[in-house]
Amino acid sequence: MTIEQLNEIKAKRADIVKVRTIIREEGEKLAKETAYRKQILVCGGTGCTSSGSMKILEALNEELKATGIQDEILVVRTGCFGLCSLGPIVIVYPEGAFYAQATVEGIKRIVDEHLVKGEICKDLLYKETVHEDGSIISLYETNFYKKQKRIALRNCGVIDPENIEEYIATEGYQALYKVLDSMTPDQVAQEVLDSGLRGRGGAGFPTGRKWMFTKDAPGDVKYVACNADEGDPGAFMDRSILEGDPHAIIEAMTIAAYTVGANQGYVYVRAEYPVAVHRLSIALQQARDYGLLGKNIFGKGFDFDIEIRLGAGAFVCGEETALLTSIEGNRGEPRPRPPFPAVKGLFGKPTLLNNVETYSNIAQIIRNGAAWYASMGTEKSKGTKVFALGGKITNVGLVEIPMGTTLREIVEEIGGGIPNGKKFKAAQTGGPSGGCIPAQYIDTPIDYESLSALGSMMGSGGLIVMDEDNCMVDVSKFYLNFTVDESCGKCTPCRIGTRKLYQLLEKITDGKGEMKDLDTIDELANHMKSSSLCALGQSAPNPVLSTLQYFKDEYIAHIEGKCCPSGVCKNLLQYNIIADKCKGCTLCARNCPAKAITGTVKQPHVIDQSKCIKCGVCISNCKFGAIIKK
């Protein structure tokens, strides 16, 4: 591959991709100059695939053939658009018509009415994109997108991740050429440092500094690795980037390898991410076929290749030393640092490890310059951050915001607020290592320092919203249950400490807690923080400490009042049927998943408390209000 060839591929494809990223009027003009009158994008991310987007794609291709217009229309299977709760998602360009929750019947109409006749099916559009007067706006003007700034997610939902030429069309591999052609390793590391980029895997260490350490570490053999273990349950930023824009990671790792002097790279991916692994494998092979990976890249005498390694379901393997041990084929147990991986990492050699999202910013920093990146964000937290918004929020999905955006903007504007008219109670960031941000701090700007100051942390990007129906004691018990499962057991404070903490929380949620348990929790937590070997154990008490700080009254209600104010903790709850009100319609008994309800027709029914799993199905089924929860 030469730069001329790269530019030729870019020129050939650029306009086609550009139609998807510019405003409607310009897009309509531009589309006429390309081979495709219209382009139809179908989301192939895991979220939309789960809601059936592959069936939509099949139906689409059949219908296009049936109508005979398949040559005028370009079908693109993209990565995640971000609005996962509205999947399967279909977008038609140049209009930018955003069809939500597409169905097989709907897609046939879209082909017949929109693609053939040019009449947008307004009733199938995402409602936020249709004005009352019937005019439509582009997705980028909706509340969900307006305040976002897409850098790491730039190509997600835009290009076909299985076609390297689409990546090249969006300036792909230009940064790699620039680096190999005209920059020294020192200059690259300096540029990354100047951009202010900090590690997106959780700890927020300055990326440029890490690159310098690894570059300067003595040794002939070095490695570059990418952390795609994404262990925070309920977070899917890295997966979406790998699924939607895998070449961005390959390009960045190659740049990193040139900088630190490595010739071999590894991507460590969670085994639960088959789609990401598949896309990444295709991308790696295409990069090799195009001479962008392998021997003598761009004819500049630099060799580099990447191998994929699958994790096997151990959260602790996201920790850097454990991850490297796991790639070596061993039990993924952390080891003490120093020595840091930059000095002694994989197979004992200096190793650079960065997170997927960290890498996804690199090529753009090189192309647009450090100053461009540093112009976004706050003083100490530059650029943007991707969050996986989940839980009790209308727009569950993937969002990327400039650092400094407030939690309120994320929840109320981008996230569309809390469904069912419920009240916002708290947001949890940082997963099992993090903490919660209660409603009174909803105006906090999101950056590394502000979140730490509140006792939470930036984390890798999980952002779970909770409403008044969530019990905070139950939530911290949930996280502790997770860390009990995931503690690798190597050191005692973590192995025993997590279990002890969990038992205390269980005691409280069972209604057997005593006030002095709260002191024990405090003492235990401090001990774990100071003497666990790795950050898993050190940060495991955070969810408890943070909820105890902001929601102590809930703990006290469980302990002294023997009640769960949110009606969640099972052992403090009972469902009962009021005999007087029960008409014996049998509806509850038929729907009870535990078969806990007995009774004959037209006779009052009873709940067998030993079988009841407190799921609440009966209460929502009973038309006579005969069932009460207390």
Add this chain to the structure above:
Amino acid sequence: MTEKTVVPFQGTPEQEAQLKEVIAKHHDQPGGLMPTLQEAQGIYGYLPIEVQRMIADGLGMSLSEVYGVATFYSQFSLTPKGKHKISVCLGTACYVKGSDKILEAVEAKLGIKSGECTADGKFSIDSCRCVGACGLAPVMLVDEDVYGKLTPEQVGKILDKYDD
């Protein structure tokens, strides 16, 4: 309820031949044990001690080393799974939307606990931590099929579809 009986190992010569190929492929690769175990589990569906022994011999390491790795990672299973594998997501996004109730409804329906397999070998239940469909929370997988936005009352009907 379900007794922990040791299911006798029933590997076929074809499976063994496949395993030998896998071992040969990863024999000289640094850190080749994990990929070998992953592919072996793909062949046999689980990793009984017999298979671990073949891997240990094949890769030239001790059985205890292989066993240590196989038991460390939750993805590796030393016991066989049911014909239909049910997996309820207990990731945070699903949990705050009540996926624990879904799991209990599955357990109640089948009369076994998470981690167990029904006596007739038809169903096994597990929980997992995020399958990436958080937008559909709470989520359950039956084999490859994803069921989202679930309520406990839907569980029974869904499972009946697999009771063939």
